[in-house]
Amino acid sequence: MSNTRIAFIGAGNMAASLIGGLRAKGLEAQQIRASDPGADTRARVSAEHGIDTFADNAEAIEGVDVVVLAVKPQAMKAVCESLRPSLKPHQLVVSIAAGITCASMTHWLGAQPIVRCMPNTPALLRKGVSGLYATSEVTAQQRDQAQELLSAVGIAVWLEHEQQLDAVTAVSGSGPAYFFLLIEAMTAAGVKLGLPQEVAEQLAEQTALGAAQMAVTSDVDASELRRRVTSPGGTTQAAIESFQAGGFEALVEKALGAAAHRSAEMAEQLGK
Numbered sequence: 001m002s003n004t005r006i007a008f009i010g011a012g013n014m015a016a017s018l019i020g021g022l023r024a025k026g027l028e029a030q031q032i033r034a035s036d037p038g039a040d041t042r043a044r045v046s047a048e049h050g051i052d053t054f055a056d057n058a059e060a061i062e063g064v065d066v067v068v069l070a071v072k073p074q075a076m077k078a079v080c081e082s083l084r085p086s087l088k089p090h091q092l093v094v095s096i097a098a099g100i101t102c103a104s105m106t107h108w109l110g111a112q113p114i115v116r117c118m119p120n121t122p123a124l125l126r127k128g129v130s131g132l133y134a135t136s137e138v139t140a141q142q143r144d145q146a147q148e149l150l151s152a153v154g155i156a157v158w159l160e161h162e163q164q165l166d167a168v169t170a171v172s173g174s175g176p177a178y179f180f181l182l183i184e185a186m187t188a189a190g191v192k193l194g195l196p197q198e199v200a201e202q203l204a205e206q207t208a209l210g211a212a213q214m215a216v217t218s219d220v221d222a223s224e225l226r227r228r229v230t231s232p233g234g235t236t237q238a239a240i241e242s243f244q245a246g247g248f249e250a251l252v253e254k255a256l257g258a259a260a261h262r263s264a265e266m267a268e269q270l271g272k
């Protein structure tokens, strides 16, 4: 990554997280550029990271090795088509857009090495996790560049089949929202049980953090960690039985199935 030059097309939340991660890893500001139609967005990333910004996407990709597409899925077609005349065959395209396939991007961009990824918002704290898939045009060196780009903000996991990105989107791409929903629900339940709002919120948040850290660092799996909290005939057992009687596991399976289905459906709807 020492000499790699990277342009971000779209300088919103995810791009800003990735740029922050790259700068923290030691990439020079001169190695990174970003384009965005929003003048405020350009001013923000420029002030925060010291990088050059552009209103014109084609200008931003001049002379770079890697072009990161960080716009909303709905904008991908227009962005790809606008970049097509300026892209050079050796420039690696890295897309983080949900539900936009490599085939669609190839159709819009022409033949180009493409890595399609699915990161998540904890990237903001360098605690993200991303799934990555490379097309056959991607060289070993370009794979390393994509790996280093995404591992600047967390863990990067390569996938063998592009379709697996629908599942990655369901588990980890959208996943932070499920944990936020659980924190919201536990806070509300704590308030109903008589705690002040701030106390309930603090208890729920810190419990999520502690449990996640235990799951990540422990050498036993989550089911064993759960067993260790669950005293026979005690309070945890009462709660877990109540969750399971309500169909918790089936509900989680259904919810993640809906997310994966939506990812595939977006590919159909937006990929033409």
Ligand SMILES: NC(=O)C1=CN([C@@H]2O[C@H](COP(=O)(O)OP(=O)(O)OC[C@H]3O[C@@H](n4cnc5c(N)ncnc54)[C@H](O)[C@@H]3O)[C@@H](O)[C@H]2O)C=CC1
Residues within 6 Å of the ligand: 009, 010, 011, 012, 013, 014, 015, 035, 036, 037, 038, 041, 057, 070, 071, 072, 073, 075, 078, 079, 096, 097, 098, 118, 119, 120, 121, 173
């Ligand atoms: N937010 C999330 O949790 C995750 C988002 N993603 C994907 O990341 C992508 C970006 O999402 P966010 O950063 O959350 O969105 P965002 O809305 O914060 O950023 C998108 C940026 O693209 C800019 N933009 C719009 N049209 C453009 C154009 N023609 N040329 C250049 N820039 C343009 C917008 O002004 C905006 O600043 C999406 O495709 C999303 O599917 C992936 C994983 C997680």
Ligand SMILES: O=C(O)[C@@H]1CCC=N1
Residues within 6 Å of the ligand: 098, 169, 173, 174
């Ligand atoms: O909700 C979405 O479509 C995007 C992709 C993963 C997280 N946010």
